[in-house]
Amino acid sequence: MSTSSRSEEASPAGRPVVFLLDEHGTVRRCGGAVTDLLGLGAGEIEGRPWSEVCAVEPSPGDGPDGPGDRQRSLVLRHRDGTPVEADAEVVPLPPGGPSGRLVLLTAAGPRGARTHAVLRGVFAQEAAGLVVDAPGPGGRVLLSPAFFGLDQPLGGDPWEGRLEDVLEADDAARLDACLRRVRETGEPFADPTVPARGRGLPGRERIVAVSAFPLEDHRDGTHGAAALLVDVTGRNADQRELTLLHASARRLGRSLDVTGAAQEVVRLLVEEGFADLACVDLTDPVRHGGDAGTFVPGTPLHRVAVASEDGSWPSDIHQLGDRVRARDVESEAIGGGGTAVVPDLALLRRRLDSDPERVRLLFPAEAASALFVPLFARGHVLGVLSAWRREGRTPYGDGDVPQVDAIASRTALSLDSARRYTRERRTVEELQRSLLPPPVSRTTAARSSGVLVPAGSAEGSGGSWFDVIRLSGARTAFVVGRVAGHGVHAAGAMGRLRSAVQTLADVDLPPDELLGHLNDLVTRMGGDEVHRPASFSGSLSAATCLYASYDPVTGLCRMATAGHPAPLLARRSTGGVTRVDVRPGPPLGSGDHQPFEAAQLSLEPGDVLAFHSGPSDAAPSDDAGDLRLVAESARAAAADDEPLEDVTGRLLHQLRARPRAEDLTLLLARVDRLPEEDFACWKLPADPDQVVRVRGLVTSQLARWGLEEASFTTELIVSELVTNAIRYAGGPIGVRLVKDERLICEVSDPSQSQPHLRRARLSDEGGRGLFLVAQMTDRWGSRYTPEGKTIWTEQTLAPPEAPPP
Structure with missing residues (x-):
């Protein structure tokens, strides 16, 4: 079998093999597809000198212990004695721990070279990054330098360091916890939206999709963890914009209370991450359900709603409930209807530091950028929607204007509907109150x-x-x-x-x-x-x-x-x-x-x-x-x-x-009860002689009350009413005299017939009694009682004379 054929057959997928060598060149650990590459198990190799693994003894400058290049080709010894060509990556262990080398081998040939090229390509990407976390001192990991904004080593090699050196502390801790979880559980983990703000790129937001997986060998399970990071900031921003617009369509317009509608929009902007601080200032007529009117410089506004990402509103700007007055420049911008974008508040603050009131209106100390959006409805300015972002966030720019304008338009319509509803409700309440007594x-x-x-x-x-x-x-x-x-x-x-x-x-x-x-x-x-x-x-x-x-x-x-x-x-x-x-x-x-x-x-x-x-x-x-x-x-x-x-x-x-x-x-x-000394009651039989008696009783009672000036009129009223009762109703007859705010005289009889006032003719001998009573009293009338009826009169009492000075 040729060498090349042995390398292709031994590692058909080009899977890597990892060797850990100590400072003496002894193999301490090995893992990966070592059996596929050399036909030997990890236990058969560990503890043996590196020279026994190599089929061809390397020169002192070319071996893994020498000072040569980190990438080279080696010839290894297979179990059956045949040589195996492999590409080697030699990485020295970081200082502060054990001395030695890490040797990464892949079978030589087209597949092995391709695998090595893929690894180099991944580490050199800017849109995607690789983090390799293996147990070791100091929490150091291997990173893709281009992805994290680092100076890229020769050949696109990984950068060795700590996550907190390249990421903001919170983001580094979050990613480190993810790797630790994978390393401890041995289970892969994925999160589509993880913040990864780079220290080398301050003020820039970056969101990455994380796919973390364990690094294992066949002998003792999990050895480390790696995470593939893909920059999805743009895609996430688009998704957040859609989410915000969808949330605004769903949430805005539900409240028919002006303050409630304003509070809903600031909560929406903060909860959806569009702003760290947000507030709404409304004109007084709108707040009370009136018409918006013309917006001119100095028009008073009222801060009706605030929201903050951390729940606390800055003390250096206007508070909830404060009256706010925009200056000429701000009023003209609001009346013009355009959204004002301030990407750098620090620059503008330096220009306006001489005007503390304007700074209090526009610039929270902790904010870095701002948007000020007029709320227009039916051609009138209802108020202003303000939003701020803190340091460390992408500053507001022109790309945020269409989104916030759409939200402001919904908000203005919601506020206008709430205003009209408030006016209708107030009209009903005012009409109802006007129909009630004091x-x-x-x-x-x-x-x-x-x-x-x-x-x-x-x-x-x-x-x-x-x-x-x-x-x-x-x-x-x-x-x-x-x-x-x-x-x-x-x-x-x-x-x-x-x-x-x-x-x-x-x-x-x-x-x-x-x-x-x-x-x-x-x-x-x-x-x-x-x-x-x-x-x-x-x-x-x-x-x-x-x-x-x-x-x-x-x-x-x-x-x-x-x-x-x-x-x-x-x-x-x-x-x-x-x-x-x-x-x-x-x-x-x-x-x-x-x-x-x-x-x-x-x-x-x-x-x-x-x-x-x-x-x-x-x-x-x-x-x-x-x-x-x-x-x-x-x-x-x-x-x-x-x-x-x-x-x-x-x-x-x-x-x-x-x-x-x-x-x-x-x-x-x-x-309350009327005091007994303020009223008097008498029962009389139906006898004409009682008329003279009752006149005397009334005169005496009025004298006790100090109302002698009312005696003549009251005597005439009582005698007329008692005479009519004796003549037309019979007895018993009741007479009650009450000293209240007015002097009240009541005559009761057992008859249910109602008396009627009429104007007597000149030739009539009678019929003038009730007419005279009506002329001498302020009010008179009759009411039915279970025993008959009662005729009553009221006379206004003269105010008491002021004591002499």
């Missing part, structure tokens, strides 16, 4: 405070309402309800229902009768809604309402409900909170003509009634929490005399802490 009401009967807790969206607003109505006889009515539907139409329907309740309250009907008339009215109105378009989202049908009236003289509260939940009652004397036991009737306009039932309870001064607009069927799990907060607030309000507006203010803050599907109205009322 939040704080003070009467002799009670102190009350009401709040509107808006829904999380415009679709959930517009249906809840409350009211506080002054009734005759120093009494007060508390009303709370909800109409079906949402939005502007529901707010309008709520206003119609509130007006209807106020009109019926003026008739001074008992709560159950009032709801009966209200139900009839809503039923008639429901016939008109059949012809309205489907988009009409407010309806009086199925509306709920609770009506309660409280008398501070007797301390009695009567209430009835049409499908509305009962209020909570917090007792000052016991500190307990209970639900008022009132039987609910059907909702208004439901077609159920079942009569409403009234409940009556006695209240003491300081007791608190907590009315609410009812649990929401859309979010029953939240209702328990809402009612628990309402109960705690009612208990706190009943415990002391803290102003109710403070209590409801805290409650509003708690209820607005989480979004809700529907709005909610709350009304807290702390009741």
Whole structure:
């Protein structure tokens, strides 16, 4: 067999063989395809002198121990005695460890030469690199010099050193951990995106695809590890751009809150690696849902969203919530609509260091490059999107502009939609609030405070309402309800229902009768809604309402409900909170003509009634929490005399802490009693002689109150009303005089007939009594009672005279 044929046959694939020689030329370790090349096992070769392995004794300068070239051809001795030609690569072991040589052999001939050429070619590549990690001191490895930006040795030989000498510390540690894992487990490993920033190329990002595999021999398993690195920076950048654009299409536009939409885009830019720092500054009108207006130099902006790669926002620039004013140059750039690219912030900072405010606006100390993108929508500037990259990252350039412009365009449309939605929602809330009474009401009967807790969206607003109505006889009515539907139409329907309740309250009907008339009215109105378009989202049908009236003289509260939940009652004397036991009737306009039932309870001064607009069927799990907060607030309000507006203010803050599907109205009322010295009551038989007596009683009472100037008018009113009661109704007759903010006179009789005011003719002898009463009073009227009716009048009291100086 010829030498060449032996070499081709022994190693048909040109697989390498590795020999480790000590300083005396003795083979200490060998591995690879040694059996295929020489027909001997590793155990038969290790420990033998290198001269016994070679068939032809090399000259002193040509052997592996000599000082000759690192690449040469050798003739080895096969087991059967035939010579084997091989190409040899001789590499001295690195200093600091054992002395010796590493000899890499491949069979000579076309295949062996080709294998050797492939290895040289791999080590000489710039787009692909090879790292060979074999156990040894100092963590030194063999590297492809061209790939790592090193001076390439003669012939493209590998460079021997440490990973941290050629890569940034974090990247070197990551790649070293990969090689160590392969070396320890013996299992290959692959990662398509590994950072590999070179120390010789500062500021340049580089991403490599790593394919690591073990180096083994047949005797003791894993001997080392190698990794093939392929530069995929460009491909990875394209993929990141597609990923970012896809994420922007998926994430932007989901929020209908202006601040939420701004926060989403800065989070997107940071999480997807496009920026290390990002913020959005918006004009004040846009932030509040108004029109953008014209952007001029000095237009104030508000920093509404920030995001940072490490979670901390730099302290040397404007913070979240700060007001920002762009200077002339920046304002003109923003108004021009073009994206401003600053690839080198350090250069620009040196030019602007004399203007600290401008530096605070544009330049975080840790940033190296920046992009400033105006947010345009419908021809108006909504604000500015700013992004920064730190040192060590590829600076922003013109190639980033199309990508950030696409994201800014989506962001601007999202912000504009959120702005328009905010304006619509605010319109609904303002309309709803304008149809509600003042939040704080003070009467002799009670102190009350009401709040509107808006829904999380415009679709959930517009249906809840409350009211506080002054009734005759120093009494007060508390009303709370909800109409079906949402939005502007529901707010309008709520206003119609509130007006209807106020009109019926003026008739001074008992709560159950009032709801009966209200139900009839809503039923008639429901016939008109059949012809309205489907988009009409407010309806009086199925509306709920609770009506309660409280008398501070007797301390009695009567209430009835049409499908509305009962209020909570917090007792000052016991500190307990209970639900008022009132039987609910059907909702208004439901077609159920079942009569409403009234409940009556006695209240003491300081007791608190907590009315609410009812649990929401859309979010029953939240209702328990809402009612628990309402109960705690009612208990706190009943415990002391803290102003109710403070209590409801805290409650509003708690209820607005989480979004809700529907709005909610709350009304807290702390009741009081009229002091006994401020009212007087008399029972009279149906006897004309009692008219003179009652006039005397009234005069005496007014004198005790110091209201002598009202005696003549009040005597005339009482005598006229008592005379009419004796003449037309019979007895017993009740007379009640109340000193409140006004002087109230009430005459009760057992008749259910209503008096009517009429203008008497000149020839009539009677019929002028009620006309005179109406002329002498500010208000008068009558109300039905279970025992008959009560006619009442109110007179304005003269303000007390100021004491002399």
